Amino acid sequence: MxxxxxxxxxxxxxxxxxxxxxxxxxxxxxxxxxxxxxxxxxxxxxxxxxxxxxxxxxxxxxxxxxxxxxxKLPANIVAIFGNARVELLLNNAIGYGLNAVQGAVKDKTLTVEVGNEVLAKALQYAVDNAPGWLQSWAGGPEGLAKKIWARLNLGEGASDAALPAAVSSVSAG
Incomplete structure (x- = not known):
């Protein structure tokens, strides 16, 4: 005061x-x-x-x-704003990934190959377009990859074993 x-x-x-x-x-x-x-x-x-x-x-x-x-906002309110920014980033990244990969259609089940390519494109988009603090808030490229993977509609053969390859393929934006 x-x-x-x-x-x-x-x-x-x-x-x-x-x-x-x-x-x-x-x-x-x-x-x-x-x-x-x-x-x-x-x-x-x-x-x-x-x-x-x-x-x-x-x-x-x-x-x-x-x-x-x-x-002086309480930490919980700041966290809500930060999480909302991450959600917006993820939605934009997934939309970009789906549009950038041939054969990927929104709300349709993706094959393993197409899903992995969508993940790679979406992750690269997120890294290129998010400020550093927002990437850190989301857990870095690894955290972003997990969050994107969780939101994709993938077929039966999908495995999260593709996550490390997608993270290592991302170039710093």
């Missing part, structure tokens, strides 16, 4: 100091907020500009607080 308060104070200081720094850098005269327009001391005030600037400052401060709060 103490860090949150310090971050909020720093953000507020920035919001207050930024216009002053911009004025100093411009070298121009500041906008007149209130001015006398006659000898009878009638004063006008540009309240619209003030409200607009205050609204922008509040919006910026709220966005900063939201970003700080997102950094």
């Amino acid at each position: 103490k860090r949150f308060v310090l971050a909020a104070l720093a953000a507020a200081l920035f919001v207050v100091a930024a216009p002053m720094l911009a004025f100093a850098a411009d070298g121009a005269a500041p906008e007149t907020v209130a001015q006398s327009i006659s000898e009878t001391t009638k004063v006008t005030w540009a309240w619209g500009a003030t409200v607009s600037q205050a609204g922008q400052a509040i919006a910026w401060l709220l966005a900063s607080v939201a970003m700080v709060m997102l950094r």
Whole structure:
């Protein structure tokens, strides 16, 4: 909580100091907020500009607080987001593998040879298109290969003995 308060104070200081720094850098005269327009001391005030600037400052401060709060998400929520990214990667990789191999059709049983080729193409796609942290999250190429293999619709003669060969055939993306 103490860090949150310090971050909020720093953000507020920035919001207050930024216009002053911009004025100093411009070298121009500041906008007149209130001015006398006659000898009878009638004063006008540009309240619209003030409200607009205050609204922008509040919006910026709220966005900063939201970003700080997102950094403090519980580990379970972060894991859900990470797993969702892995699932998206696997779906895209399998779709690519099925489209890249002749004779492979979605939702149809794959022969051993076609299944192994789909696995190799899908795994290469996943390694080429996933950032390093996501590959690590999924267990590296070995973990990705196992996850892809589990999602393929393979025939009776299929065996996970093809996994090491598929992993060793993958070139670093």
